[in-house]
Amino acid sequence: MLRVLSVFTGSEGDFFVGSREVMRVVNPISPAVKAEIDQILEAIIYLYTESRRITKEVARRANLTGPQLTVVKLLEHLGSLSLTELSEKIRSQNSTVTGIIDRMEREGLVSRARSQEDRRVVHIHLTDKGAQLALEVAVEPMEIFRAAIEDLTPTETKELMKILTKIAKRVQRAVATATERSVKPTDSKSKEPTS
Amino acid sequence: MLRVLSVFTGSEGDFFVGSREVMRVVNPISPAVKAEIDQILEAIIYLYTESRRITKEVARRANLTGPQLTVVKLLEHLGSLSLTELSEKIRSQNSTVTGIIDRMEREGLVSRARSQEDRRVVHIHLTDKGAQLALEVAVEPMEIFRAAIEDLTPTETKELMKILTKIAKRVQRAVATATERSVKPTDSKSKEPTS
DNA sequence: CACTAATGCTTCGTGTGCTAAGTGTTTTCA
DNA sequence: TGAAAACACTTAGCACACGAAGCATTAGTG
Numbered sequence: 001m002l003r004v005l006s007v008f009t010g011s012e013g014d015f016f017v018g019s020r021e022v023m024r025v026v027n028p029i030s031p032a033v034k035a036e037i038d039q040i041l042e043a044i045i046y047l048y049t050e051s052r053r054i055t056k057e058v059a060r061r062a063n064l065t066g067p068q069l070t071v072v073k074l075l076e077h078l079g080s081l082s083l084t085e086l087s088e089k090i091r092s093q094n095s096t097v098t099g100i101i102d103r104m105e106r107e108g109l110v111s112r113a114r115s116q117e118d119r120r121v122v123h124i125h126l127t128d129k130g131a132q133l134a135l136e137v138a139v140e141p142m143e144i145f146r147a148a149i150e151d152l153t154p155t156e157t158k159e160l161m162k163i164l165t166k167i168a169k170r171v172q173r174a175v176a177t178a179t180e181r182s183v184k185p186t187d188s189k190s191k192e193p194t195s
Numbered sequence: 196m197l198r199v200l201s202v203f204t205g206s207e208g209d210f211f212v213g214s215r216e217v218m219r220v221v222n223p224i225s226p227a228v229k230a231e232i233d234q235i236l237e238a239i240i241y242l243y244t245e246s247r248r249i250t251k252e253v254a255r256r257a258n259l260t261g262p263q264l265t266v267v268k269l270l271e272h273l274g275s276l277s278l279t280e281l282s283e284k285i286r287s288q289n290s291t292v293t294g295i296i297d298r299m300e301r302e303g304l305v306s307r308a309r310s311q312e313d314r315r316v317v318h319i320h321l322t323d324k325g326a327q328l329a330l331e332v333a334v335e336p337m338e339i340f341r342a343a344i345e346d347l348t349p350t351e352t353k354e355l356m357k358i359l360t361k362i363a364k365r366v367q368r369a370v371a372t373a374t375e376r377s378v379k380p381t382d383s384k385s386k387e388p389t390s
Numbered sequence: 391c392a393c394t395a396a397t398g399c400t401t402c403g404t405g406t407g408c409t410a411a412g413t414g415t416t417t418t419c420a
Numbered sequence: 421t422g423a424a425a426a427c428a429c430t431t432a433g434c435a436c437a438c439g440a441a442g443c444a445t446t447a448g449t450g
Contacts, residue, residue, distance in 0.1 A: 036353065037341055037352070039356050039359075039360065040352070040359055043356070043360055043362070046366075047239065047359075047366060048243050050366055093437070094398075095401080098401085099400095099435080103434095103435075118398080119446085120398040120399070120445050121399085122398075144366055145366065148362045148365035149232050149362060151361075151362075152361065154228070156358050157228065157232070159358065160359075161231050163354065164234075164355075165238055166346075166351075167242065167340075167343045167344060167346075167347070168238045168241050168343075170342075170343035171246075171339055171340065262405085277429095279428060279429080288408060288409080289428075290431080292429095294430095295405085313427090314415060314416085314428095315415045315429070316415095317429065
């Protein structure tokens with residue numbers, strides 16, 4: 001149930017782009033369908049960005065940034081985590097998390113402890129101050145979004161899940177095909193769709 | 196049809212968080228429903244992040260960053276835009292776009308031109324080099340995502356639109372209520388920067 | 391056992407991204 | 421009309437975010 005706890009660590013500026021070359025999808029669409037698709041995209045975008053904004057707002061009240069709040073809540077729930085574990089949870093690079101932890105350590109919210117079993121590993125845990133802060137920020141992750149989904153009828157929920165999963169699968173296939181084909185020029189980076 | 200052209204200019208790290216305090220939604224949910232909701236969230240997150248990743252990848256091949264590619268394609272389609280118009284299109288602050296344009300101008304991809312009608316305004320347009328680059332990167336925005344949605348049956352598309360819109364509306368209401376209540380600086384937190 | 395590869399983390403450089411504050415230009419309106 | 425407000429943009433300071441390179445430490449191999 002903590003699976004989706006720490007997910008929206010957004011990156012720097014990007015936006016949806018697909019390549020026609022890559023996709024080879026050129027079937028013409030009616031304007032009506034196009035409008036529907038636009039509306040779907042807008043809704044998804046709205047939900048994503050709005051949720052991010054809310055997170056930030058909640059964090060700000062506790063004098064934290066978005067990622068810092070994420071870390072605080074993760075450590076509160078899971079106790080101690082290695083830096084790499086933390087990176088995976090918040091879907092960021094190790095180097096990014098190093099910076100976040102640096103700043104949080106500076107503020108006295110977390111502390112690092114070298115592992116005894118494997119001296120490469122650093123365990124990160126909340127300090128008393130950090131734990132106190134975690135208590136004060138009574139936040140459950142993604143709650144607004146989750147509540148909105150709960151508001152649907154069971155049928156709608158199932159339907160939504162089914163359709164979104166279908167889209168995700170379709171995108172995964174497209175990505176797989178695309179990267180496969182484009183690993184020849186200046187060494188294209190590719191990534192597995194981590195289901 | 197360019198409405199959703201330049202949308203995913205992500206911000207820095209945040210993630211979905213809602214506050215129970217704020218929402219006041221505490222009805223217990225069955226584990227099954229919780230799992231469904233998680234799956235829905237995962238799908239949305241996947242679609243968002245994957246699309247961003249794809250954009251970045253496409254941009255990298257043209258020696259551009261995500262936002263820069265967005266700007267190039269926007270200017271290619273729309274000709275000249277003021278900085279503020281550009282900011283709105285890519286959903287970023289003016290100050291952010293100033294930086295992006297600075298770097299693109301440095302690379303000789305775009306140029307600034309003070310407006311004659313209103314001397315506060317700066318028009319940005321592609322240089323020959325920028326236009327050439329735009330041609331080389333044959334990209335239609337959000338195409339992978341769009342193609343995946345087109346792959347649905349008409350019924351599914353309508354249903355998806357309906358449900359997502361419903362969720363978005365619900366979130367909007369929740370946000371409105373929440374901000375209404377929290378506009379006052381609820382200074383109840385331990386805010387000692389200790390720096 | 392030595393040697394290489396892999397792993398965990400940090401450092402560095404660049405590019406967003408935001409807010410707040412600053413500089414000019416128009417608009418508004420008393 | 422003339423000062424205040426609004427607007428367009430830039431600057432400055434901070435916090436991500438990523439990739440690449442570097443430093444230890446551990447694992448894997450001959």
